[in-house]
Structures are given as structure tokens and as C-alpha cells.
Amino acid sequence: MFDLKAIRETPEEFDRLWAKRGLEPLSKKILDQDKLIRKAMQVVQEAEAARNKASKQIGAAMGKGDKEEAERLKAEVAGAKNVIAAMGAQVDGEKAQLDDLLASLPNVPFEDVPNGADEDENVELTKWGTPRAFDFEPKAHDDLGTELGLMDFETAAKMSGSRFVVLRGALSRLDRALSALMLDMQTAEGFEETSPPFLVWPSALHGTGQLPKFAEDLYPAGEDHYLIPTAEVSLTNTVRESILDEDTLPIRMTAHTPCFRSEAGSAGRDTKGMIRQHQFNKVELVTVCKPEDSEAEHKNMLRCAELVLQKLELPYRVVELCTGDLGFGARRTYDLEVWLPSQDTYREISSISNCGEFQARRMNARYKHAEKDNRFVHTLNGSGLAVGRTLVAVLENYQNADGTIMVPEALVPYMGGLEVIG
Incomplete structure (x- = not known):
């Protein structure tokens, strides 16, 4: 497996070393998948923050007797939960695809390993x-x-x-x-x-x-x-x-x-x-x-x-x-x-x-x-x-x-x- 942070920092270096093993450039595919995961995770985090905020406000609304606001907030919490579940599943799926890709890739050679086809x-x-x-x-x-x-x-x-x-x-x-x-x-x-x-x-x-x-x-x-x-x-x-x-x-x-x-x-x-x-x-x-x-x-x-x-x-x-x-x-x-x-x-x-x-x-x-x-x-x-x-x-x-x-x-x-x- 590989360090994603290192691939983000030096994608051309990984492509160059994998090329020595006869592989096509792969860093873009890896990083595109990584971006999808991080974008989906951001949506999950935003939905969790919205859920937590609305959950706290429900009690305050109920305390004021504002049932309409409480119901609106409950619906907001339910919607956030749906987003969290859906996007969480997407994150898991995207991570599994990225893990499978990384697990299938060979190690990169040291710089001074002799170049050769076979x-x-x-x-x-x-x-x-x-x-x-x-x-x-x-x-x-x-x-x-x-x-x-x-x-x-x-x-x-x-x-x-x-x-x-x-x-x-x-x-x-x-x-x-x-x-x-x-x-x-x-x-x-x-x-x-x-x-x-x-x-x-x-x-x-x-x-x-x-x-x-x-x-x-x-x-x-x-x-x-x-x-x-x-x-x-x-x-x-x-x-x-x-x-x-x-x-x-x-x-x-x-x-x-x-x-x-x-x-x-x-x-x-x-x-x-x-x-x-x-x-x-x-x-x-x-x-x-x-x-x-x-x-x-x-x-x-x-x-x-x-x-x-x-x-x-x-x-x-x-x-x-x-x-x-x-x-x-x-x-x-x-x-x-x-x-x-x-x-x-x-x-x-x-x-x-x-x-x-x-x-x-x-x-x-x-x-x-x-x-x-x-x-x-x-x-x-x-x-x-x-x-x-x-x-x-x-x-x-x-x-x-x-x-x-x-x-x-x-x-x-x-x-x-x-x-x-x-």
C-alpha cells in the first residue's frame, strides 16, 4: 500500500517510478478517487454539524412552546440523518474502490535499481x-x-x-x-x-x-x-x-x-x-x-x-x-x-x-x-x-x-x- 499524502505531494514521482515497472500513469486516477472521497466526507461532516445544531434547538423550541418550530427542526434532523447515511455509504464504497486499486499496485523500485524490461x-x-x-x-x-x-x-x-x-x-x-x-x-x-x-x-x-x-x-x-x-x-x-x-x-x-x-x-x-x-x-x-x-x-x-x-x-x-x-x-x-x-x-x-x-x-x-x-x-x-x-x-x-x-x-x-x- 502507499501513503496517499505522499502521492498528493509528488504524483509525478510515483508515475515515473511505476513507469519503470511498465505501468501507465496512475496518480491522476488515484487522486481523483481521493477527491471524491474527501468531497463526500465533507458533505457528511456538514450534515452532522447541521443535525447536531438542530437537535440542540429542538429542546429550546419545545421549552418555548413553539411546536411548529420544533417539528421543522425534527424534519431538518431527519433529513440530515438521511444525507449522513447516503453519503456515508458512498464514502465507504469509494474508499473500498480506492483500497482495491492501491492494493493491486506493485511497490516502487529504488532509484538506482537497474532499468530493464525482463x-x-x-x-x-x-x-x-x-x-x-x-x-x-x-x-x-x-x-x-x-x-x-x-x-x-x-x-x-x-x-x-x-x-x-x-x-x-x-x-x-x-x-x-x-x-x-x-x-x-x-x-x-x-x-x-x-x-x-x-x-x-x-x-x-x-x-x-x-x-x-x-x-x-x-x-x-x-x-x-x-x-x-x-x-x-x-x-x-x-x-x-x-x-x-x-x-x-x-x-x-x-x-x-x-x-x-x-x-x-x-x-x-x-x-x-x-x-x-x-x-x-x-x-x-x-x-x-x-x-x-x-x-x-x-x-x-x-x-x-x-x-x-x-x-x-x-x-x-x-x-x-x-x-x-x-x-x-x-x-x-x-x-x-x-x-x-x-x-x-x-x-x-x-x-x-x-x-x-x-x-x-x-x-x-x-x-x-x-x-x-x-x-x-x-x-x-x-x-x-x-x-x-x-x-x-x-x-x-x-x-x-x-x-x-x-x-x-x-x-x-x-x-x-x-x-x-x-
Whole structure:
């Protein structure tokens, strides 16, 4: 959501920033709607004043025995009440329309975010590690897992359909080991381990920006709940409708949860294997902080996610998303892309975003900046990392010619000393 006062003061600025995201000028439409609301509210206030004045005069007229004047005043009060009811309903309707419009609009990017139309114009910032030179043709992760008998898509399809998997034995333990390593590393960096709900109300999804725009990508659960598409929703909403003490900030949280997405907008993409599934595990990072700290916190979250890939010795690169590829709620996003030998390219394994006060306004999350001066917090979120995609990267980068998988040194203690999966 956006500050209407700021849009009134600098409409051209908002139009310019929204234009970077490919949107037509919108400030006039927003401000015209705002004027209708304020005009209707003025009529309501004038009618309320007239009602109150006439109500006081009725008693005086009755005291003087002037029944005719009293009746006239009563009619005036009744007319004012009708105006208040009618115009009040109009105000509510106009406000609802404006709220719907504002809720549908994406966040505005920071000034220095690279301009671009789509992912092809994202900017590579750094690379870490050198992709391994294989002396054999590297296999895809799903072929490796299936041949080991530890990754079963067919059985999962019998009970759940496509884009699900059953992991068994050492691969199931590897999945658990990865999440445990990530949590251990992120908590060591100051993120508090949290176990949030997996079911949330629509208001929680509206707060973080998944509703109303991305309703088709969500899984409803009964009449009142949805399954979370990411722990970002649960973690960020822990501060909704709150006024936080300044000295409690920043708040840093991490959680390992399943995530559920219909992937409605990804028809035909990555349907094979574990890259894009309807259910997957992820270790999420969320930070809530003061506005002046959000850029530094963003870089800290990026560093924490990078440390996991470095610990696993997986080659990766960091890219900054251009304006045309930014997520709905983000002002700036860094993507971590890990090297996948079977595809001979880097693939996204984490998106780390600074949302500014966009989510905080939707959730009404503020902090006490000074006496009688409550300000909106900034919220940030990112994967630290997507567990399934990390498992994919480990399988492909650590594979042997005979189809066995070397266990990364950092994971051997979590695997009970197992060094080779085969």
C-alpha cells in the first residue's frame, strides 16, 4: 500500500517510478478517487454539524412552546440523518474502490535499481567458485536420484499428481541435513529460529502482498485459511498491527517450513524433476528494521545466504533484478543463482528482497520513533536457502561417473558420517 499524502505531494514521482515497472500513469486516477472521497466526507461532516445544531434547538423550541418550530427542526434532523447515511455509504464504497486499486499496485523500485524490461536485463554483480570440469557427461538430478532408487516421482504422482516427489533413505536424510545446516548457520548469524503456522488467514496474505494479485497461485484450505506459499507470510505477519519499541529492532527471524504453490503462472516450465514443485521445503529469512537500516540489513541477508553456498562449495553468482523483473512487493531484489551442470547454466536458488514500508503499511506495523511519532518499519525477506533446489545442486555438482554422490564435507556430520550416497 502507499501513503496517499505522499502521492498528493509528488504524483509525478510515483508515475515515473511505476513507469519503470511498465505501468501507465496512475496518480491522476488515484487522486481523483481521493477527491471524491474527501468531497463526500465533507458533505457528511456538514450534515452532522447541521443535525447536531438542530437537535440542540429542538429542546429550546419545545421549552418555548413553539411546536411548529420544533417539528421543522425534527424534519431538518431527519433529513440530515438521511444525507449522513447516503453519503456515508458512498464514502465507504469509494474508499473500498480506492483500497482495491492501491492494493493491486506493485511497490516502487529504488532509484538506482537497474532499468530493464525482463530477466534478460538483470545485472550480474559477482561470481563465486568455479564450475567443476567433468570428465564424463553429467546427469540431471532427477536421473541420478531415480537411478539410485531414492527419488520417486511415479509413486508421488499416484497420490498427488505431477510436481511432487517421494525422497527415500539417504536423499531424505540429505534433505534434512541441508535444512539443519542452514538453520544452524542462520541462527549463528543472529536470526531467531521460529516455528510459525502453515495455515494463515487471507488478511495475512494481503499483508505481505500475495492477495489479491496472486490468488490463483495459492492453495485455499477450508473457508477461512490458505496454505502458506512461503514462511515469509507467517514470519512477517508476527509484527502486524503492532507498535514496536525502537530498541527491539532489528528483528531477525528464520524458519524451516514446507511451502505450497500452484505455480499457475509457470505452465510448461521445469515440469521435470524437483526444480519447480507444488510442495517444497525452504529455510526463510525475514528482517524487520528501521528504514535507515534496511539497505545494510539487505546486504547482511544476502551475505548469510551466500555463506551457505560457500560452505557447501557450490559455485554461484549474484544478480540484481532489473525493474521489469522485480517481485510485486520488492523495491530491490538480489537473486542467488547456483550452477547446475546438467543445464550448463546458473539457476535461481534464493531471492532476497527489500520491501521498504510496502508490507508494513498493509499490515499496520510500526515502531516508536519518538514521543507521539510512530513510523512504519521496513521488512525484508529471502531464502536462506530453498532446500530442494540446494539438494538438486548438491546431487549434480557432487556426482561421480558411476552415479554415486559425494556428500559435501560440511554435511558429513549431519549424515551420520556418510561420505558417499550410492
